Amino acid sequence: MYVDSAKNQHSSNLRWILPYCRPDAGRIAAALLLFAADKVLVMLMPILAGMIVDQVIGQGHEDRLPRLCFAMIAVTLGRSVCRYGYQMFMERFGQNTIYRLVSDEYEKLHDMDFTYFNHTRNGDIMSRMTSDTDAIRHFVSWVSYNILDAVCLFAGSLAVMFTIEWRLALALLAVTPFLFYFTWQLSKHAHPLFYAIRNSLASLNSMVEENIEGNRVVKAFVREPYETEKFDRHNDDYMERNMDSARNSRTYMPWLDGCSYMLQLITLILGGWLVIRQQMTLGALVSFNSFLWMIDGPVRQSGWLINDVERFNASCVKIRRLLTAEPRIVERKNAQAGVVQAATVRAKVNGEQTGDPVRIRGDIRFDHVSFAFPDDPETPILKDIDFHVAAGTRLGILGETGSGKSTLVSLVARFYDPTVGHVLIDGIDARQWPLDLLRRQVNIVAQDTFLFSDTIGDNIAFGAHRDDEQYVRTMASMAGADSFINRMPEGYDTVVGERGVGLSGGQKQRLSLARALADDPAILIMDDTTSAVDMETEATIQRHLQEMEGTRTMVTIAHRISSIKDSDLILVLDHGRIVERGSHEDLVHAHGRYYRIYRKQLGLQSGQSAGF
Template structure:
């Protein structure tokens, strides 16, 4: 195609006067190489120039590969000539399109982006924080655990004031001149402390066990709900930058933990400290209400001092995640693309970029250190001023005989412990805020209404389809590119059991037709009919069970070959899976593997070759037994030998099925019922192979001529 021809021309210019090593599946790109080395199972089996290797004829490995490729020669020169346009009045196919191919996997740059480019990023608006009742509804099944845990938290909250009361009681007892009274009081308080210590263990176990249990169940539930909600969204939702696979995976991992932190962990601490405050105030006002009132007046200073102390020591309640985001991005991209970094000796450039991105967080850390030091000093100043005021007023009460020394000291110490508890609660505010923001993100996913609902109960369930397809005046634009038209008023009809081949340059709308038929997207205008029914009126999940899709890059899951094939049909038997593998020409290579069908394919099928992955994908499609088959560049990424094997499996799969084929290689579409040649969104030609060959000045005939020239070149 045009794109390949342009790239090849650029490569040939780069290769001039340079020592070049070329690895290629397409032998047409290496025929001019000075030396060609043929490898088989890691060994050199032939070496020489193109002419020398071709002279060996059928005895040579290279010559055999060349002859195998001639029949599958790429249609590279689609745009080399100007052809007459065919309108919808001439041919009853009315295509028009401008864009097609989309990059679902964005190119990762090495990290050499400029600072300005990074700063130009505009984050999306933060989701709305849900109400407290909506938050609590997530934990509704665990409310009994919350009640038991809260009882433990309330009892744990009583520990602080009672401990302060006991310690102060012992201190005041030492002022007595009666030794027996001192021993009696100390013995009594010590016994109480021992009993309280045993009870405290049980109380804290009850508090933390049940809140932890509640939190873990909440985390698990949130992740499951989020994952289910994510899978229900339409494909267009995943095309947005904020919904990339990395962002969603991070949200699944982090947001659920933050929700637990906000709802379960912090609730435990808050209830405990509320209990502490209530009990402390009751004790303080009973002992000396005047002293309690004065200390209460200084509470804002005491609380702010203690809270500031904790916040400053934590780094003012924040972290460096945002500050280090850019540096982390550079490091992640460099490590991900370490081969590219090493190949271009870009280590110093990446290190310089990483150092540059560390400057901002370093400055922030330096500034934060000064602020923390000053803030902590001021907080201590306020705290001791509050203590001084309380103690001064205590001396006045004792001097005037209004209250006793013991009651005043007990009241003061109990309230002092209370201020620390209140400060601890308020210091949790930043983490609670982060948790509630995460809740907003969680609920924005859980409550989103997808525009394409695969489980719409109002839709008609598809039991069986014949396979008749009609595109009626369909126009389409990708939601992320609303200003770029892809299809314009497109109309075509495919009879049941027939095949339609789409040929055209990249961006002509071929794969968009596949996506619309799978209903990954809905057209902006017009309708798509299957068996005379608009696919929007059909239950999407049941419809997709009747459609088979084989793509250029097969999607394999990180599990066994057996399970990857079994994805094609729910409840498939082992016999069905073996039959599908044999029909796809996959049983042979699978059986030769040490673990056979239990072989792990690795992430994205990394343990299998391209041809092996494609055959597994075809076996999965055969197992599905679809009425409609969609082949999107199913063999374009394979070498000639692998392509021949895969094509045999595809031919079996296509029998008696309505088939739409997107292809660059003409050899795979010669037998199609109708071949449509697209260019720049318009139909250049349409008809079967024989009809198009009768147009000597036509595009299709020209492509066949290119193959003949390739044959002469290799011969």
């Protein structure tokens, strides 16, 4: 992380963004120098114009005209160079700041646990990473110096105007309280409106993303008109929120414009009167009027700048919420040292040899575990789960849909913590293991397969941390994938996923299994991994998995008894509770629920073809 998210947690948005800007301090200083030079030069222009009127036109010193014109051209050129310089510095500074901010956002996302993603819509996350971040870039690299520009021009011009004709300047100063009042009102009302716009945009993005992901379902059910209507509602809401903001601007902008007209009116009437009474030269009035034009810009621009500031504030709130979100699953302090110590003590107590303390052996124990999801804490999903699987053996889990099988295995990789009881890996509480060490050695082949838009080879080698073609092929063979990959036009170099060729459900499952095998986990969990694979291929995969017996603990969740019957221990789950346990033979002899399922599956597909 570039900036510790706990830092400046309660400070203003401006203070919060500062640490992201700090590495560009040199660039900011250079930009400020050029900016100051530009402001000095801009102040010279009206003075030169006044000199032309007084000295060349009024007093007839025509010989001074070329010099004064040359000075004006030099000032204009100087200003262009300064402006180009500081704008480029500020743009680079803005891009760098956003680079650091987005990197932190991305890293934070990887720290977040399942509970966060269960609650947060993808579109919302995407909005924070793109449009909200861009609103901050716009503020940092453009709005910031335009505010400074407006303040400097306003204050500087007013100061010079005081030296030209203090009575006229004082009269103009009387308008400023109105100016501050209207900008404050605009800002106060714009704040919630911009926040609503950001939320509405996030909803719109979520809706679009969901539709792109689910486009096949939408087409299959011919629900395009319904989805379009839904989109229109979100789109209308986004438009309405923007219109609210526009209405707010429309309410106060005319007043700000009115202030600007008041300034001109005062200058014309009072300035004209002073010139007529010869208390002010015409040249001085021309200079004064030029400075008035410089004040006019900031006054009219203030409304737009306030809107940009509020957009920045609303975006900051959303991004800060992400950066300060606390994952529920956190690693204990000094977890690595704790685990090494625990492994050493355990080895001494059991009279074992001290092996590699950071290599999990694969012993799993659930000690009276009950679990409820944090978003539904009143409903226990797992109830008093108590079992032990020795390292290197096989566990099979069977149960109706929704009985809690996937939830149970997600506790092994510590995607959630048990609400009651303990999950012990190699006799050490899962909460004590360093998270990356645990997850590197516990691999879950999830039910809903996900492949990256990359080559098949790279997808399989994703977690393997090795660039070994032969190894990838071996793992693909073990997962029963090698033959279909070889039939593809570009073999292992075929790009799959979003940009690549489509794959069948069974092919995807086999690639996910190959990816998990390539990771060489100590605990391999297969959650309905072969449900879409034909019986023959499944039998081949089972054979290969059997060859690995003893080298790792294997947990298989399945609805087909053929997938789990060779397990050393089979658990039958019902509504989150273990209702039967034992080996295949034990459970068949028990004539209970397992036996009934077994009979049913035998009846449906008898003999060899069913894999029994």
